Amino acid sequence: MKKSSTLEVEFAGLTLQTPLVLLSGCVGFGEEYTRIAGFSNHDVGAVILKGTTLEPRLGNAPHRLYETPSGMLNAIGLQNPGARHVVDAVLPHLPWSETQFWANANGTSPEEYGEVAAIFDDSPVSAIEINISCPNVKAGGVHFGNDPAMAAKVVAAMRKRTSKPLITKLSPNNADIAEVARCCIDAGSDALSVINTLVGMAVDRECRRPVLANISGGLSGPAIKPVALWKLHQVYQVAAKHGVPILGQGGITTPEDAIDFAIVGAQAIGIGTGLFYDPLLCPKLLEGMDDYLQRHAIARWSELVGTLVA
Amino acid sequence: MPTTPFPFQPMTDPATTSKQPTIFEEQAEILANVSYPGDQFILRLHAPNSAQHAIAGQFVHLRCSEHLPLRRPLSIMQTDRERGTIDLLAKAVGDGTHALRDQPVGTKLPLLGPIGRGFDLSDPDKHYLCIGGGVGIPPMLFAALSLPDPTRVLVLAGSEVPFPFALAPSTFLLPGIGGNTIMAIDSLEQRNIASRLASKAEIYGCFNGFVPQLAANHLLALDPTARAQRVLLACGPLPMLRAVADLGRQLQLPTQLSLEEYMACGIGGCAGCVVETEEHGQRYFRRVCVDGPVFNAAVLPNL
Ligand SMILES: Cc1cc2nc3c(=O)[nH]c(=O)nc-3n(C[C@H](O)[C@H](O)[C@H](O)COP(=O)(O)OP(=O)(O)OC[C@H]3O[C@@H](n4cnc5c(N)ncnc54)[C@H](O)[C@@H]3O)c2cc1C
Ligand SMILES: Cc1cc2nc3c(=O)[nH]c(=O)nc-3n(C[C@H](O)[C@H](O)[C@H](O)COP(=O)(O)O)c2cc1C
Numbered sequence A: 001m002k003k004s005s006t007l008e009v010e011f012a013g014l015t016l017q018t019p020l021v022l023l024s025g026c027v028g029f030g031e032e033y034t035r036i037a038g039f040s041n042h043d044v045g046a047v048i049l050k051g052t053t054l055e056p057r058l059g060n061a062p063h064r065l066y067e068t069p070s071g072m073l074n075a076i077g078l079q080n081p082g083a084r085h086v087v088d089a090v091l092p093h094l095p096w097s098e099t100q101f102w103a104n105a106n107g108t109s110p111e112e113y114g115e116v117a118a119i120f121d122d123s124p125v126s127a128i129e130i131n132i133s134c135p136n137v138k139a140g141g142v143h144f145g146n147d148p149a150m151a152a153k154v155v156a157a158m159r160k161r162t163s164k165p166l167i168t169k170l171s172p173n174n175a176d177i178a179e180v181a182r183c184c185i186d187a188g189s190d191a192l193s194v195i196n197t198l199v200g201m202a203v204d205r206e207c208r209r210p211v212l213a214n215i216s217g218g219l220s221g222p223a224i225k226p227v228a229l230w231k232l233h234q235v236y237q238v239a240a241k242h243g244v245p246i247l248g249q250g251g252i253t254t255p256e257d258a259i260d261f262a263i264v265g266a267q268a269i270g271i272g273t274g275l276f277y278d279p280l281l282c283p284k285l286l287e288g289m290d291d292y293l294q295r296h297a298i299a300r301w302s303e304l305v306g307t308l309v310a
Numbered sequence B: 001m002p003t004t005p006f007p008f009q010p011m012t013d014p015a016t017t018s019k020q021p022t023i024f025e026e027q028a029e030i031l032a033n034v035s036y037p038g039d040q041f042i043l044r045l046h047a048p049n050s051a052q053h054a055i056a057g058q059f060v061h062l063r064c065s066e067h068l069p070l071r072r073p074l075s076i077m078q079t080d081r082e083r084g085t086i087d088l089l090a091k092a093v094g095d096g097t098h099a100l101r102d103q104p105v106g107t108k109l110p111l112l113g114p115i116g117r118g119f120d121l122s123d124p125d126k127h128y129l130c131i132g133g134g135v136g137i138p139p140m141l142f143a144a145l146s147l148p149d150p151t152r153v154l155v156l157a158g159s160e161v162p163f164p165f166a167l168a169p170s171t172f173l174l175p176g177i178g179g180n181t182i183m184a185i186d187s188l189e190q191r192n193i194a195s196r197l198a199s200k201a202e203i204y205g206c207f208n209g210f211v212p213q214l215a216a217n218h219l220l221a222l223d224p225t226a227r228a229q230r231v232l233l234a235c236g237p238l239p240m241l242r243a244v245a246d247l248g249r250q251l252q253l254p255t256q257l258s259l260e261e262y263m264a265c266g267i268g269g270c271a272g273c274v275v276e277t278e279e280h281g282q283r284y285f286r287r288v289c290v291d292g293p294v295f296n297a298a299v300l301p302n303l
């Protein structure tokens, strides 16, 4: 679709050509979707690379996925070749003139997160998303995201090692997401990402076993949209006060979904599972978003953000 | 968990990810949808891009119904480049495939394809033994039809429900396959491609047993030089694939297996569809959708 300046947004000091951001874990290391005829990186403001740790990780055994009503479960287990390899062998191949690429950092200790930040600091990624909400690993991940003090420690450890914008990805699997958000902002997070997947499971009733080898997995897709909106609403109350932008996500598959997230407070719009449904979803979203702005005589996407009348 | 960087990276080796053939998204119209016994059905879809570019062993990722937005992977059985059609053979096993079976002619379904690494049929000195079981038969037919020389291929197909193809007595004599095992797939027979069938369902003219046994009988009856020229290709249920892998190992024949795993994106983005491989003494999880679905049996010791 033709680019329109109405959809350009500022996000944590970066200018995104559109509010759409392709989410970590759904688009590999940035190269896979470009194989599809008609797919264009120009339609998105940024692509977030698969969750990356300091050392390579094999990931979980299969099955890793399962379709559920209006969504899916995944338990990939952060399969990745390690931060060094990503920076040295993957980033040089990415089409940097087409869009921005952001890293997604993971670890089992604040120190490891810090090391990953340092490696990506010396690389062309425009920003680093901190995943303290992965439900599919035994150590770190969501255990950090559930504890406001731990979350802050991780953010602080990364803040010390990089000057790039840091975006902390929050988990819906905790009692007080607004408190975690506040602690992460205090620790130096430039933006927030809301929400990661909800923990769930599925049963193979013929074999009476869990479908996923990891037993539990992360629920994504339209099924989680109402939860995502509610968590976004809670986080926005804190973030808006500090002028911290939010990358909203969770089940966005239509322009209407994207608009709902913007109204509740998302400056950028994350697309994950929606791409599995339709790999050419982005231009359709942009068209619908643009139409809405025109119909409501709103000059820019950012003017729609956080306009919920409560 | 390895502590040294992987020699190959399933998700990041530029050789395996960039500059791969284009994958097309098209609205595929159902031109024919024919049911067969045993919950089987054959679909003919108008999908010109997939028809044009597909090679044997590749699959399409097809949305089966509006209510099930995740797509289902189905192997390509046959293409007609001029008419822009592809044929699929599926079995209704769950929600998606049942919904697909019930789709009327004229329906358009979002289809992504062609996807995956197909069979390697490039060695002109080899003779390909294609072993298919049930809904694993389609890629074997595609492989057989792809080979320029029909004398270099034999298709052995097994099924426990009636075959969804016209059958005819074969005119080919095959070492190790005798007695009543005379029926063949008519469309192959007409193209001078030899085939035979196996079933425990007492279907007339079929070998009474599993298809890997029929393959073993044939291979063991070949003289050693002829046997050494064989390459085994297989697609079907896991026990069948294991039996074929064992056979290939015993007879030291190159063996290519087409695997299945649950998929989400179907194009390599989510790392959800993995199988465990062992390469150069290292363990990996490789993606069935783009690193496969066809794998060399030598990298699958834990199949
Ligand atoms: C590369 C490849 C080629 C295939 N070719 C064919 C073919 O030509 N004909 C045919 O009938 N079947 C084929 N299959 C299997 C087919 O994809 C499954 O039977 C189908 O996905 C089942 O979906 P369902 O909704 O009916 O079943 P359900 O059991 O309800 O499915 C639930 C979920 O599990 C997944 N799933 C279940 N079984 C399988 C399976 N065996 N493989 C992959 N995913 C599965 C489904 O896609 C779905 O996401 C192939 C699979 C792969 C991976
Ligand atoms: C297959 C899969 C893998 C994922 N991997 C990661 C990951 O590595 N890091 C991360 O921060 N989030 C990961 N996520 C979460 C997504 O980035 C996203 O937050 C979530 O799926 C909700 O958005 P959606 O409903 O649009 O998919 C993954 C999600 C899926 C479906």
Ligand code: FES
Binding pocket: B262, B263, B264, B265, B266, B267, B268, B269, B270, B271, B272, B273, B287, B288, B289, B290
């Ligand atoms: S299904 Fe997503 S990587 Fe294969």
